[in-house]
Structure formats: C-alpha cells, structure tokens
Amino acid sequence: MYGVSQVQLSEVPPERWVQLQFSWSGKSFTLDIADSDRIYDLKTTLHNLTKVPPERQKILGLVKGKLPPDQDRIADLRLITGKKFTLVGTPEGDEIKDPSQLEFLPDVVNDLDVDFSEDLTASNAYKNDQRNIRKVKEATEKLEINIIHPLRPGRKLLVLDIDYTILDTKPLTSGSLPPSECARPGLHEFLEAIYPYYDRRSQTSWIWLETKLVELEMIGSHRNYQVSTVLDKKCMFTVFTERDGKPWTHSVKALQIIWNHFPQFNATNTIHVDDLSRNFALNPREGLKIQAFKGAHTPAAMADRELDKLGYYMVHIASVPDFRTLRHKDWKTVVRSLRRS
Template structure:
C-alpha cells in the first residue's frame, strides 16, 4: 500500500466538537434498534445506518420525529442542525422490499451532476471531519468477496447505472439495456484488473441486475466484490451543499495488501462520486436511451484500449484520466503498426 493512502487514513483525528458520536434508538414494527452516527452526519447518512439494521431502504423510511421545526428534516440536513439528543427514540415507518421489481421508475435517478473547483475538492478530501467518516466506514462496513483478490493485479471499480446499464428505459429483456461490448470489456480487463462493482443502490438491486446481465456467471471473468450505498459517505461542499460520494479508501482500507491509489481506477458517470479520490476517477459518458444508442455506443471499446495502455504503469494516480481518449488512440495506433 502506498504511503499516501496510509497517511490519509492513519492521520484521521477526532474533533469532539464537530464529531460527537450519537447512539440513537430507532423503533420500527414493535422492535427497537440501535444505530451510531455522528453529529456531522446527514439525515441521509442516518437512514443508511438504519437500513443496515432493518433492511428498509432509505427511500422507504419515514422518520416521524426527526424534524426541522414543524417539517420533516430533509436528507441533506446535518444532525447537528436538528439538535437530536441521545435520549431520543426515533419512530420509523417503512417497508422492506422483499422483491425487486424491474421498474425503471423505482430506481434512483441523479442527473444534476456538478463540477467542483480544485481548491474546494482538495478542501473536501483533506477535511478532518471527512477523514474521520472514512475511518468509521472502513471499520463498520462489511465487505464480502465473491472471488479472491489476485496478487499483482490492478483494481477497476465500476458504477452500474448509466455506466454499464441504462436503468431508466424499458425493455422485455434487461439485456437489451446492457451497454454494448460489456462482456468483451470485462473479459479483457480481467486479464490485468480485479473488478469491483459499486452502485449507489441497495445490494439486492445490485445482485439482481448483475445476475440478469450475466455478469456474475460469465465463464471468462470473475467479479471480486459487489458494493452498495452503505459504503458511501456524506460530505459537504461550500458551493453545492451536502451530497454522497464513493470513497475508494474504503476498499484500500479493507485490502491494503492488494489495492492502493497507485493501482486503482474507477469509472462513473457522476464526477461528484470521485470527490474523495479525484486522481483515481474517470467520468464515463452516460449510456442513456439504449434503444436509440446501442448501435453506435462504443465507449467500452475505447476504454478497453485505455485500460490495456495503462496496465503496465506503476502509478495510475498520476495520470490525467480526462485525456483517456488520447491514450486509447495512441494504443490502437501502436497495435496497428
């Protein structure tokens, strides 16, 4: 593991004024559950912790006495703004989804991606409160391997929605909404990269979608692990308020002997998800309107060439992934010559 990632995690310090830990009781269908959060966490983060113990997805939760004045608190509000006391007993209404309906309306939709300036990104990444959240997430998140990590391989982390799959269009067969060349892309990448799928949805949805697309049973490659929304953290920016992101340090902290900033690359259609590790993120062109675009979409073909071109480099974090098409074109020219 590189020294930079080690210091990022080990240097986390606790600021008792902004990181007061709260142990809250949640009552749901006659049972009482305990969740631990911090005062700097958002209501959305509280719902994620509740989901861990109840399996009720955040979007299905109604927290009756978590309010901002007379109104229900918005998911982006920080718990410190609500004045919650450790003695509070949160009353929740919500239903567990026993079956996932292949319904695009039921899947999450985030279209309002945004750009953060370099200074603001550095501030978010280096802020002590966010480092503390990272440490808590590494300690608390339970990550199950589907297949063993392979020594000497780099790591490719992939989003699902609009990256591998058009989750808003309708089709009789989900494979009609699969991004073109997906299996060819994963087969070639697997030669040099372990592959982890990370979605901002629930694990049940991730598993169902990957099975429907044949990703978990393909004979030519193996997925190392699946990660869901519970591994994400909430951060706050000056320009765009509170939002969730996918900190790769969660993976690095779980498997430091295999993965680190120097050998990891992540594809996602939302740049905001890279804010804690901007040097490792590549913004992929969203795959939408599959029925209109699947005959012409060749994004995964170009990215395959890019992954091959950089597979022998010692440190991927020093690359400017915004220029990936240039690297890809150069790699193709070298192959033809």
Template sequence: MAAATTLGTEEELTLTVKWSGKEYTVRVCGEDTVGELKRRICEVTDVLPKRQKLLYPKIASKLSDDSVLLCQLPLKSSIKMTMIGTVEDDIIVDQVDSPEIIDDFELGQDETVDIKDKEVNKQKLRRRIDLCNIDLRNPCRQGKKLLVLDIDYTLFDHRSTAENPLELMRPYLHEFLSAAYAEYDIMIWSATRMKWVELKMGELGVLNNPNYEITALLDHLAMTTLQSDSHGVFDCKPLGLIWAKFPEFYNAKNTIMFDDLRRNFVMNPQNGLTIKPFKKAHASRDSDQELVKLTQYLLAIAELDDLSNLDHNKWESYIADSSKRRRNT
C-alpha cells in the same frame, strides 16, 4: 429534552432508534448529516433512507432535511427517537421509483483539493472504514490492478423499460469485462442497495460468467456524505475504503474507477474516469462503442506502474498516441 445541548462537530454519540417494536443502536458524529444518520439506520433495519420518517420532540421537521448537520440539532448521546418506515421487498419497483440524479457537477480544482484534504472528511472516511465490511465474492489476485465500476448509466440503462434486462445492458459489456479481467481485479460499486446490485448483475450474467470473476460488490452503505461550499451536501465513493481493507493488493497507484458522475471521484480525483452515460438503450445500443474504446485504454495503461499520474480526462487521446507509438516502433 429541553436540556439537551448541541452536539460538537467531531463529538461521537450513540442514538437509539425505535422501529417495529425493537430498538436499534447507531453511531454518528456531529459532522454527519441527517442523510448519513438515515444511512446508518438503514444498515441495521434495512429500511431505505428515502422511506424513513424520524420522529423526535420539537425537531421532527429538521429531521426531514437530509442536508442538516447533526451538530446543528439539540441531540445528546443515549437519546431515543422513533422511526416510521417499511422494508420493501419489491426491489425492481424501488429502483424505478428512485429519483434520478441529473445535477452532476464538477468541483473546481481548489475546492476538490480542500474537500479531499479536509480533516473532517478524512475522519468520516476512517469511520466508514471501521464500520463497513466488504464481502469478497472471489479472492484478490496478487499483481493485478483494480477496476471499480458503477452500474447505472455506466453498465446498464436503469431508466428505460424492456421485457428482458439484457436489452438495457451496455453493448460489449461481457467482452469488456473479460478483457479487463486479464489485467485487473473488478469491483462493482453502486449507489443503490445490495439486493438490487445482486439482482441486476445476476440478470445480466455478470456474477456467473465463465470468462471473468467479480472480486466484490459494494453498495450505497459504503459511500460517504461530504459537504462542499459550492454544491452543498452530496455522497461520494471513496476508494480509500477499498485501499484500507486490502492494502496488500490495492492502492492509489494501481486503481482506476469508471462512473458517469464526477462527484463520486472527489476523494480520489486522480483515479476517476468519467464515462459517457448509457441512456435510451433502444436508440443508442447499435452505436454505443464506449466499452470497446475503454477496453483499449485499460489494456494500454495496464503496463504502467502508477495510474494516478495519468489524466484520465484525456483517455481517448492516450489511445490515439499509443497507436501512433506502436506504428512507429
């Protein structure tokens, strides 16, 4: 392996991963990180990235750092590396044990534009579009706008404990989804794995509610890893993936996304609304009115032709102004 050369930044290569007596093939490129490689491995093995240990001569220590770019490693196509890891079936324990993301950040406008427009990030998005499939739970509806929702701290307090998951559900969730469904198709996109998404949404009664339908579920495998000058490597949720999969239904003009992490909007900042996190459910559920107010906002803007012209940071002011306009007519 001493003859291996460093991978070019845009060069693609195919790696073979040996695990549990079988070999799996994954495709990556030089601008991908070790964390992105682990995500690709998770796609074919179902071993969570945090449970993977990658073994390869002389660079095993670097493969433990998810932020390292593959172009910085002596890799070449057709190499074989070994992965040690265990598939976890206890998805409740997995979720509780997962590290909490507390270092949210807001990138400056210039850096956001740079990240969004950088060709390498556009290339990553194109590759994600090619590799990722979105399974529809219900048909897309012509003429409807699109609402994309996060789960943790947006719809559900995933850190508190309770005998019944319904105690951790954000107040007015079903009323909110029922009202939004009149004007919007609804997709749920979580940074966790699909089994957990299905379980939690099923327990909350979201997947079989008679008053609305969920169009699709997306998980961490649909996310893209980016790198910023100020905050290093992080994951985001590029709405361009959905727009490319369903171009006849959704686009930047008719899509809005709710998430408690601003970083997830970096590839589509004009479409993101940062929702107030729902935490400490037992103490806050009697006073949390966020979904009630956001219902008003969604219905107020549903009549607009282009949602991307709005400053969603000022959504509460928009509701107040909308109420004044109605009173004056």
C-alpha cells in the same frame, strides 16, 4: 493530496460527542452524535432507531423553533449531553422496498454532475471533514466483502460502476427489455480485453447487482473473465457542500474503504470508471468518467463504442507503474492518438 487519504485513519483528532435522550411512541431511547455530524446524520440515526423516515420525523424540544436544514452541523445546535427531545412520526412498514427503485433514485433526483479533478480544494475539504473521515472508517468496518473469484497478485484494481456505465438500468428495471439487450455494446469484449491486467469490483446494491450480473452472464458464465467481488451500496455515503451559494448533497464512492480492506491497492494502481464524476469526489484523480449509457436498443445506443475505446485505453495504461502520473480526463485524446499511430 494522496497523503491525506493514506493517513486519514490514524490521524483523526478527537471529536466532541453528546448523548441525547428522546422519547417516541411511549419508549425512551438514547443516541450519540458528534459535533461534526450534520442534521442529516441525526435524522438518519433516528430513522435507524425507530424506522420513522426523515420526511415524517417531527423533532420537538431539541431546538427553539424549526430544525435547521440537513446540511447544518450538529455543533451549531450547541447541544449538551443529557438533552431530551420528543420524536413524533409513523414508522415505515416492513415492506421490502423494490431495490431497483432505490438504485435508480440518485440519478433521477440529482442530475447535476461535478468534476472534482478541476476542484481539488472542494475535494480536499471533503477528505478533511471529520465527519467524512469517520464515515470512511465506519463503512470500512461495516463492509463485508464476498470474494466471488480470488484476487490475482500483481494486478491493478478496476472499480467499475454498473448503472448507466455497463448497462442501461431503466429498461432492465421496468422489464421492458430482456437483460442481454440492456448491456452496453462491447461489454463482454471489454471485460475480456482487460481481464489479464485488472481485478474488478463493482459497486451497487448487492442482491440486485448479483441478479443483474447473472442475467448479463457476468457471474457463473464460461466467459474468459471473472468478477472478483461486488460491493454493497453501504460503502457509499452522502456528503454536503455548496454550489453557487446553495447547499448541495450527493453520494460518493470512497476508494479508501476498499483500500483499507485490500492494502495491496492504492492510488498508484486503482482506476474507478463511472458515468458520474461526483462519485469520484473523494478520489478525483483515480476517476475516469464515461458517458452515460441510456436508451438501450435505440440506434444511437447500439452505435455506442465507449467500452471499445475504454478497453483500448485501459490495456494501454496497464503497464504504467504509477497511475498517479496519468490524467484520465484526457483518456479519449489518448485513444485517438493511439489509433492514429
């Protein structure tokens, strides 16, 4: 399975593309779409071109009757180049969206989590999907990496989720608690403990993240660790599958996008810590799921020792030459047995 992700950029077979024409608000547009794309991707393209959000889009004359659901393939529409249609819909204003709300959305809307390390068939179906392969390639090209602190040679890579992994986002967003009180207990001690072995990057909306990290004193502080870079949410994308016979959609974080930028990192030396297993769908073996941190400031949350245990585990495995020999799923059992001995 690791071979797949290593070669995916070079072994993409050619795809069938069609060019469509549409009119909207008295103007003409053209767009290119691939057979492996989904209806969702068509709506996203229309959104990018016109700023009409998907829920307001009325697409007339493209297909007979109603447009199929988001997860359906463009190939099923049997479109030919030159096909014309009309888009009706009001664009969103140029108002700046509250980034915290964007950030917050996925966890609220989609609470279902799935462990793909137990379902490698589903994970491989994602990886071998032409559309997803192309999404990884596009995200690689789009990703601009701002190195805050240089990467150090010979270190391993930690991809660390922010929201509900190292802080409780909700009271921070609403302003009901000061930032320092939203951090998970033991955060700074955890980062100090692992800093000698790992370079870190975090994945969330950029500006919001920088703000959050500054507020948490993780950037620009005199602490004994440095964050290497923060990754824009643009390097997450939406994937489509079925669960219990129903369409299921969620976001993924593809490590391949980072590996393409930093070839010194790969499956042998990368670990991705997140409170949502589904974020590991493309790299299930590299993922370590941590319990979500919510309810900051409640007695239960103040007694949370997850980061303490995680630091113990990560220092323990730091000298393992090939992380593929590990099973992060058992991380808590490993910590328990280490502490007993």
